[in-house]
Amino acid sequence: MNxxxxxxxxxxxxxxxxxxxxxxxxxxxxxxxxxxxxKGSAAIANDLAESITREGGRAIALQAD
Structure with a gap:
């Protein structure tokens, strides 16, 4: 990571x-x-956050409308 x-x-x-x-x-x-x-799929958003975490980053997904 840069x-x-x-x-x-x-x-x-x-x-x-x-x-x-x-x-x-x-x-x-x-x-x-x-x-x-x-707004939509919690699974997709959480997968993105977890992917970033696995790569050494920090991310959190928040459901909002």
Whole structure:
């Protein structure tokens, strides 16, 4: 993981899938801890957060509408 955003926290609305998920992945890869919202599938959003964690990042999925 790159350390460009080390020590920073990012909050992404609509980060559970599509372009939002790609943004979440990029922010995490660049070192940010990421919190993101999702509206639909908890399983998909949690898989994304777990994937980031397995790769050494920090992420949390929050259901919001």
């Amino acid at each position: 350390s460009t955003l080390n020590g920073k926290v990012a909050f992404v609305t609509g980060g559970g899938r599509g372009i939002g998920a790609a943004i979440v992945r990029r922010l995490a890869r660049d070192g940010a801890a990421v919190a993101f919202t999702y």
